[in-house]
Amino acid sequence: MKCIILLGAPGAGKGTVAADLAEQTQFLHVSTGDILREAVKQGTAVGLEAKSYMEAGDLVPDEVIAKLVRERLAAGGADDRYMFDGFPRTLKQAELLDSVISDMEGELLSVFLLEVTDDVVISRLTGRRVCKKCGAVYHVTNIPPKVEGVCDKCGGELYQRTDDTETTVRNRLDVYSAQTSDLIGHYDSLKLLEKVDADQGKDLVEREIIRCLEDLESRQ
Numbered sequence: 682m683k684c685i686i687l688l689g690a691p692g693a694g695k696g697t698v699a700a701d702l703a704e705q706t707q708f709l710h711v712s713t714g715d716i717l718r719e720a721v722k723q724g725t726a727v728g729l730e731a732k733s734y735m736e737a738g739d740l741v742p743d744e745v746i747a748k749l750v751r752e753r754l755a756a757g758g759a760d761d762r763y764m765f766d767g768f769p770r771t772l773k774q775a776e777l778l779d780s781v782i783s784d785m786e787g788e789l790l791s792v793f794l795l796e797v798t799d800d801v802v803i804s805r806l807t808g809r810r811v812c813k814k815c816g817a818v819y820h821v822t823n824i825p826p827k828v829e830g831v832c833d834k835c836g837g838e839l840y841q842r843t844d845d846t847e848t849t850v851r852n853r854l855d856v857y858s859a860q861t862s863d864l865i866g867h868y869d870s871l872k873l874l875e876k877v878d879a880d881q882g883k884d885l886v887e888r889e890i891i892r893c894l895e896d897l898e899s900r901q
C-alpha cells in the first residue's frame with residue numbers, strides 16, 4: 682500500500698483536487714468527510730455520533746475516525762494506492778496512519794500542503810454547492826452549473842452543506858489552526874511536505890501535484 686496526503690485548511694480545494702486526481706492517476710480518493718456524511722445520511726451508529734460535531738464544525742473524536750480508516754483500508758488490497766483528503770487531522774490520527782502503514786508494509790510517499798488565504802476559503806465555502814446524488818462540487822460564481830440548482834453530470838439537486846455557513850466556516854478555520862496545522866511541522870520534519878499555492882486555480886494545483894507524483898515515480 683502506498684499513499685499520499687492532501688493537507689490544508691477547509692476550502693483549500695482538497696476534495697475537488699482529489700476527485701480530479703483520482704480520475705487521472707492510480708490513487709483512490711479516501712475522504713473521511715465523505716465517509717462521515719454518508720454515515721450521517723444512512724443514520725448509522727457512527728453517523729449519529731458524528732452528526733453534532735460536524736454541524737458545529739468541530740472534529741469528530743479520533744477513535745471514531747480510527748475505526749473508519751481501519752475499516753476502509755482493510756477492504757483494500759496490498760497494491761492499492763490511496764490519496765487521503767481530510768485525514769489525518771490531528772497528531773493522534775497521524776500516528777494511527779503511521780501504524781496502519783507499518784502493519785501493511787506500506788509507504789507514505791508525500792504530503793501536499795494546499796496553502797490558501799482565509800478570505801479565499803470563506804468565499805469558496807459559503808458559495809459551494811454539492812450534488813445530493815453524485816457528490817459533484819460547484820460554486821455559485823466560480824464553477825456555476827449550467828442550470829441553477831441542478832447537477833451538470835447527473836441532473837441531481839444541488840444543496841449547501843450545513844457546515845458551509847459563514848459562522849461554521851470560521852469555526853472550522855479556528856479548529857484547523859488549533860488542531861491540524863501541527864501536522865505541517867510534523868511532516869516537514871520528516872521531509873515529506875510539498876507546499877502548493879492553492880489560491881491559484883485547481884488546474885494549476887493539479888498540474889503541480891501530478892508533476893511531483895511523476896517525479897516520485899521516476900525515483901522509485
Ligand code: AMP
Pocket residue numbers: 691713714715717734735736738739740741742746766767768769770774844853
Ligand atoms: P471535510 O469534508 O473534510 O471538510 O469534513 C467535514 C467535517 O467532518 C469536519 O468539519 C469534521 O467535523 C468531520 N471530519 C472529517 N474528517 C475528519 C477527521 N479526519 N477527523 C475528525 N473529524 C473529521
